[in-house]
Amino acid sequence: DAGVTQSPTHLIKTRGQQVTLRCSPKSGHDTVSWYQQALGQGPQFIFQYYEEEERQRGNFPDRFSGHQFPNYSSELNVNALLLGDSALYLCASSRDRRYGYTFGSGTRLTVV
Amino acid sequence: GNSVTQMEGPVTLSEEAFLTINCTYTATGYPSLFWYVQYPGEGLQLLLKATKADDKGSNKGFEATYRKETTSFHLEKGSVQVSDSAVYFCALSDSGGYQKVTFGIGTKLQVIP
16 A cells, blocks of 8 residues: 655756646545645644645745645645745655654655 | 644654653643654654543554643653664644644654663
8 A cells, every 4th residue: 555655856946937736645545734844853744635625725825826636636836936935845644643744755845 | 722832853863762851731631642753754644642531642662641730741761672663743733623732842762882
């Protein structure tokens, strides 16, 4: 049983560009959350998707947007990239809060 | 809002030493509590969890007890190994219907032979 799959694993973009990151949740999971982890920091919650709707959002600007598809997979889009957007972006899926999240290995985004 | 406070790292221990990483939290209601581990260059792995007061989560020799009276969830292991070297994150999931997880800053553990 595959866990959470994220693509790509690494990405280099230029300031001002746009990027799309992808996530396939673990089988049986219907909720997908995205986190940003800056170097040396804990993950920061970006937003959560359930039934193709954004259910909760953290303190991130509108440049960060997302989507969830009927098969529960998800995309994270970031527009007008800034140098400060360089981080590890983690996707996590779950089916019940009591059991915690299953995390993917992340996408390392570098903005130059 | 919810918050998690962890002891600052890094923590350096000799192999077979006893490990304690302190974690306290602030939350309304009855959150679920977790410890996640992150090995270099990897994502996060769930290490253990507890969903109600006085529950003890345990896995791979690690354990933590949900203490509501002290709002704590300290991670312990009796004898650490070099392979335990990683960053450990304390986290909580709020008690509402949503599943947002709030993480601590992480504590880096280095175990030397």
